[in-house]
Amino acid sequence: MCGRFANNAKKKDIEKEFKIGKLNKVSFDARYNIAPSQMIDAVLESDAERILTQLKWGLIPRWAKDDSFASKTINARAETLSEKASFRDAFKSRRCIIPASGFYEWAKKGERAKQPFYFYLTDKDVFGFAGLYEEWLDKESGELIETCTIITTEANEVLEPVHDRMPVILKVADYDQWLDEKEKNTDRLQNLLVPFPAEEMASHAVSKAINSPSYDSPELIINSK
Numbered sequence: 194m195c196g197r198f199a200n201n202a203k204k205k206d207i208e209k210e211f212k213i214g215k216l217n218k219v220s221f222d223a224r225y226n227i228a229p230s231q232m233i234d235a236v237l238e239s240d241a242e243r244i245l246t247q248l249k250w251g252l253i254p255r256w257a258k259d260d261s262f263a264s265k266t267i268n269a270r271a272e273t274l275s276e277k278a279s280f281r282d283a284f285k286s287r288r289c290i291i292p293a294s295g296f297y298e299w300a301k302k303g304e305r306a307k308q309p310f311y312f313y314l315t316d317k318d319v320f321g322f323a324g325l326y327e328e329w330l331d332k333e334s335g336e337l338i339e340t341c342t343i344i345t346t347e348a349n350e351v352l353e354p355v356h357d358r359m360p361v362i363l364k365v366a367d368y369d370q371w372l373d374e375k376e377k378n379t380d381r382l383q384n385l386l387v388p389f390p391a392e393e394m395a396s397h398a399v400s401k402a403i404n405s406p407s408y409d410s411p412e413l414i415i416n417s418k
Contacts, residue, residue, distance in 0.1 A: 194268045195322070195343045195360035197403060198296035199225045199311075199414060200234060202319035207245065207292050210319050211236045211368065217246040225413045228406035229267040235324060235341055236290040238372040248289070252342035253329040254279045260331065263340060269325060271346040271361055271386035275379050280342070283325035285377050289341060290321035290363060295414060297403055300355040309403045310355050311414050312396045314362075314389075323361040323371060323386060349388035351396055362389040 201223035207213065219234055227233055232247045251263030256278075266279055274284040295313035302308045314320050326341040344361045352359045363371055367385045370376055397416040402408050 194345055194356070194358050195296055195298075196229060196267065197406075198227050198293045198322075198360075200227060200292055200319070201225060201294050201411070201414075202292060206319050207234075210317075210365070211245070211290060211292065211321065212243050213245045214242040215244045217244055219245050219247055223411070224409060225411060226403055226406060226409045230263065231406075233341070234292050235326060236292065236321065236372070237326065238374055241374075243372070245292075246339075248326050248339045248341040250343075251340055252279065252283070252325060252327050253338065253340045255282075255327060255329055257329060260329070260338070266342050268345045268358075268360075269342045271323075271344050271383070274325075274344070274383075274386075280325055283327055284379055284382070286374075287326050288371055288382075289324040289326045290368060290372065291324045291341065291343060292319055293322055293360075294319055296360060297399070298352065298356040298359075309399050309401060310396045311399045312351065312359075312394060313414075314393055315395050316393065321363050321368065323363050344386060346386055346388055349394070350391040351394045352388075355396070359388060361386045364389075 204221040233250045235248045237244045252266040253262050269280045274280045299307040323344040324341050329338045345358045346361050348359045400417050
């Protein structure tokens, strides 16, 4: 799964990596402890233009009765996107890329304690998770809420010692196809949702301070050993 990540990339690097054409309510503040239910940056495509906007992390399907659904859908398994009602339509028509600098997973250590690890790419300061997004109308308030989920796949060799799942990190060459509004062939899209090459990734143990969503500091990504 992917329950926490960081995005401390600079504005110019994000715009260059994802070929952003339009900005919509984004701040480019460095964040080191991004958690579910928070607003996160996401790259969408509309009329062939890349837009960087913000979505709420935790997808709410259009047919959901209330927003409690979001806590169950921070991640979507790549293997079942076409089967699950929560993600099927978005997989065909509402795909996004979520910029990140790294992400966290926890390894069980002893009976209760879990050691957090930070995972990142060895040659890039920013990369993109494959994501899906939805628009949900809150019938009580009339507010239209835009939400998203991060897609996960099987762990590669870097993740395996810590966790059996990892977020799908898209290759740059696949950005166009993933965001293409005209691409409806889910079999072709499914081929993109594979573990990222382990030889291009690294990890290290970090402080358990990451466990508190309210704590956000550059110290969180520093090797604790």
